[in-house]
Amino acid sequence: MSKKPDIPPHYYIQNMANELEKKGRKILHMEIGEPDLDTHPDIIREMYNKALEGYTHYGSVRGIPELREALADYINDKLGLQYTMDNILAIPGSKISIFLLSYTFLRGDRKKVVLLTPTWGVYIYLVRDMGLDLTLHKLVLENKWILTDEDIEKLKETDMDAIVVINPSNPTGAVLPKENIRAITDIAREKNAYIFADEIYFDLIYGGDEFHSFLQEGYEKAVGIYSFSKAYAMTGFRLGWIVASEDIITTVSKKMQLMFTNIPTFIQYAGLKAMEMKEIIEENREIYAKRTYMLSDGLEELGFKFTRPKAGFYIFSKIPEGFEDGFDFAYKLLFEEGVTVAPGTAFGDYGDFIRFCSGVSEEVIEEALARIERFLEKNKTL
Amino acid sequence: MSKKPDIPPHYYIQNMANELEKKGRKILHMEIGEPDLDTHPDIIREMYNKALEGYTHYGSVRGIPELREALADYINDKLGLQYTMDNILAIPGSKISIFLLSYTFLRGDRKKVVLLTPTWGVYIYLVRDMGLDLTLHKLVLENKWILTDEDIEKLKETDMDAIVVINPSNPTGAVLPKENIRAITDIAREKNAYIFADEIYFDLIYGGDEFHSFLQEGYEKAVGIYSFSKAYAMTGFRLGWIVASEDIITTVSKKMQLMFTNIPTFIQYAGLKAMEMKEIIEENREIYAKRTYMLSDGLEELGFKFTRPKAGFYIFSKIPEGFEDGFDFAYKLLFEEGVTVAPGTAFGDYGDFIRFCSGVSEEVIEEALARIERFLEKNKTL
Numbered sequence: 001m002s003k004k005p006d007i008p009p010h011y012y013i014q015n016m017a018n019e020l021e022k023k024g025r026k027i028l029h030m031e032i033g034e035p036d037l038d039t040h041p042d043i044i045r046e047m048y049n050k051a052l053e054g055y056t057h058y059g060s061v062r063g064i065p066e067l068r069e070a071l072a073d074y075i076n077d078k079l080g081l082q083y084t085m086d087n088i089l090a091i092p093g094s095k096i097s098i099f100l101l102s103y104t105f106l107r108g109d110r111k112k113v114v115l116l117t118p119t120w121g122v123y124i125y126l127v128r129d130m131g132l133d134l135t136l137h138k139l140v141l142e143n144k145w146i147l148t149d150e151d152i153e154k155l156k157e158t159d160m161d162a163i164v165v166i167n168p169s170n171p172t173g174a175v176l177p178k179e180n181i182r183a184i185t186d187i188a189r190e191k192n193a194y195i196f197a198d199e200i201y202f203d204l205i206y207g208g209d210e211f212h213s214f215l216q217e218g219y220e221k222a223v224g225i226y227s228f229s230k231a232y233a234m235t236g237f238r239l240g241w242i243v244a245s246e247d248i249i250t251t252v253s254k255k256m257q258l259m260f261t262n263i264p265t266f267i268q269y270a271g272l273k274a275m276e277m278k279e280i281i282e283e284n285r286e287i288y289a290k291r292t293y294m295l296s297d298g299l300e301e302l303g304f305k306f307t308r309p310k311a312g313f314y315i316f317s318k319i320p321e322g323f324e325d326g327f328d329f330a331y332k333l334l335f336e337e338g339v340t341v342a343p344g345t346a347f348g349d350y351g352d353f354i355r356f357c358s359g360v361s362e363e364v365i366e367e368a369l370a371r372i373e374r375f376l377e378k379n380k381t382l
Numbered sequence: 383m384s385k386k387p388d389i390p391p392h393y394y395i396q397n398m399a400n401e402l403e404k405k406g407r408k409i410l411h412m413e414i415g416e417p418d419l420d421t422h423p424d425i426i427r428e429m430y431n432k433a434l435e436g437y438t439h440y441g442s443v444r445g446i447p448e449l450r451e452a453l454a455d456y457i458n459d460k461l462g463l464q465y466t467m468d469n470i471l472a473i474p475g476s477k478i479s480i481f482l483l484s485y486t487f488l489r490g491d492r493k494k495v496v497l498l499t500p501t502w503g504v505y506i507y508l509v510r511d512m513g514l515d516l517t518l519h520k521l522v523l524e525n526k527w528i529l530t531d532e533d534i535e536k537l538k539e540t541d542m543d544a545i546v547v548i549n550p551s552n553p554t555g556a557v558l559p560k561e562n563i564r565a566i567t568d569i570a571r572e573k574n575a576y577i578f579a580d581e582i583y584f585d586l587i588y589g590g591d592e593f594h595s596f597l598q599e600g601y602e603k604a605v606g607i608y609s610f611s612k613a614y615a616m617t618g619f620r621l622g623w624i625v626a627s628e629d630i631i632t633t634v635s636k637k638m639q640l641m642f643t644n645i646p647t648f649i650q651y652a653g654l655k656a657m658e659m660k661e662i663i664e665e666n667r668e669i670y671a672k673r674t675y676m677l678s679d680g681l682e683e684l685g686f687k688f689t690r691p692k693a694g695f696y697i698f699s700k701i702p703e704g705f706e707d708g709f710d711f712a713y714k715l716l717f718e719e720g721v722t723v724a725p726g727t728a729f730g731d732y733g734d735f736i737r738f739c740s741g742v743s744e745e746v747i748e749e750a751l752a753r754i755e756r757f758l759e760k761n762k763t764l
Binding site: 257 | 441641645
């Protein structure tokens with residue numbers, strides 16, 4: 001087997017897959033969180049029109065007021081809150097959000113970050129690369145990926161200046177109950193720690209669970225991170241936003257101004273147009289649900305062990321017996337059958353897990369399941 | 383007079399100007415480096431078509447191969463070099479370039495940065511904010527903003543892990559002679575230091591001076607930073623690129639992948655389209671030259687002291703007698719006459735300087751000159 005990569009392992013798998021594709025192999029991609037849905041043409045047309053109208057110049061760092069107002073209204077409607085545009089910062093993605101928040105607030109002797117895992121692995125690499133003190137708090141499949149009383153107790157005893165939580169979860173698709181959100185907030189408040197809450201999948205819950213946001217706890221050091229990428233199938237636009245107290249937004253936007261000038265204004269108008277078509281979210285949610293159920297059914301039949309996702313489009317499963325670890329499984333599955341999945345180590349201390357992305361088409365899911373079945377047979381694990 | 387701001391002073395002037403505009407004041411903006419030219423509609427149409435074709439998904443971190451190839455060819459043609467696409471990284475702006483290069487390479491006990499000043503002030507704030515050890519090496523008007531033998535000697539005695547140079551200069555419009563480039567490179571080589579060379583205005587030289595790039599010295603730790611913003615009037619697209627050794631590009635792109643995913647692919651195609659229309663650069667260069675000459679003539683007539691720019695669209699001038707400093711001048715000029723300029727402290731230790739942007743229309747230049755004349759008369763400095 002190949003040596004362990006020095007970049008997040010799913011990027012490594014992805015890069016290898018790209019090499020194989022160049023040689024003509026047909027690869028079924030299930031390693032990245034990229035739905036195959038296209039952006040609605042009306043959104044693209046609005047971007048075009050605004051660029052033609054002259055919105056091709058420098059813009060305001062925080063984002064255009066119309067967009068920030070629409071985003072505040074949206075969050076207020078969904079969560080029953082009272083934000084204004086001054087609580088909103090447009091930002092080109094969740095990675096840069098976590099980076100910029102950490103860069104801004106975790107300085108001097110305030111450098112201790114807790115990541116609730118499994119977590120989108122780039123956050124682990126990013127925080128580690130910044131030289132921050134990282135503690136991974138490990139949740140487990142056996143508890144359906146939610147926090148038990150023991151988890152709460154352990155977190156109470158953990159030093160932290162910030163805690164990063166992805167809810168609904170990438171990679172598990174679990175939705176934390178209100179009691180978990182409240183307990184984490186109480187702990188952060190007690191420790192005067194920031195909460196960086198990646199709630200990007202919050203409007204893609206189809207499992208019937210009620211979503212409770214960290215913002216609803218009214219803690220002034222909680223920051224919510226959101227995006228147009230998945231809900232509107234706009235990954236390539238690089239348009240997201242964060243919600244926080246006016247103080248936090250002001251401080252972060254000053255740091256951001258030193259690095260970026262602004263998100264292209266015509267892209268922000270595309271986002272504004274998307275928000276006039278919220279039915280897109282409903283449609284996409286149904287598509288993601290259908291595909292995720294389909295992949296879940298198929299993987300369960302093949303004997304994979306996981307909790308069925310309630311949001312988003314990922315399945316985080318134990319690997320079958322007979323493989324060294326998740327990277328070994330992913331590596332062999334890629335070379336033997338041309339299907340890419342993300343090794344579990346990309347998400348924390350989950351060596352015997354893999355993540356499937358179910359954002360692909362039903363045809364791809366069907367074909368992938370057939371290939372995986374053959375792969376398991378060949379490797380005598382069935 | 384107002385208290386000194388905690389953000390770059392030209393951002394402060396700009397923010398105040400925006401406030402006055404909201405109250406209905408007509409402001410003539412000469413504080414930011416924003417040409418009033420619009421992006422060519424064919425470039426915008428290409429972006430639209432590519433987005434409609436489905437280029438709205440995640441893309442490769444380094445940028446699309448076609449663009450990187452075209453950029454390598456362009457640099458090779460202009461500078462007589464032999465780069466390939468593996469020497470190119472598409473990046474959303476020069477601020478993030480300096481940030482990311484510093485973040486990547488200036489770690490541990492390698493944290494000493496020299497900035498040649500006057501420099502675009504955001505670099506000063508950015509480097510300082512990163513906690514790096516900053517040395518400002520001060521060039522002077524009396525030497526026409528180029529390095530003398532004494533400057534070279536002093537730099538030889540200065541500790542550095544990296545040196546940041548803007549050439550052609552923002553804010554002075556000076557072009558460093560080949561001997562300067564060579565001397566700086568020799569010093570960096572001797573000290574094993576990086577050279578981060580912002581050469582963004584390299585194809586906007588109209589003063590007849592020959593441009594010599596740091597890349598032409600063949601030093602493996604030199605990085606060139608370039609942009610579509612000014613040459614193609616595409617500031618709002620946030621599209622730039624860096625040129626360096628394959629090692630540097632590989633290392634930086636791995637860091638970048640932790641923060642961003644990619645520049646929107648449809649924007650990269652817009653850049654590729656622009657490169658098929660290089661006559662835009664010729665046209666824009668002529669426009670910038672004409673405007674800069676016009677403003678230079680007018681300011682000279684009013685008694686301002688500066689060297690005439692040979693590139694770009696800035697004039698960096700001493701303030702007339704009778705003002706406390708450049709911030710005082712800028713503040714009063716804004717409130718009394720509604721003209722914004724950037725205080726010299728934004729560019730280093732230049733308290734008695736101001737920067738005018740001549741990227742505005744001839745009408746604005748004419749009107750601004752009239753207002754400035756009235757302002758000087760009122761303040762009895764003529």
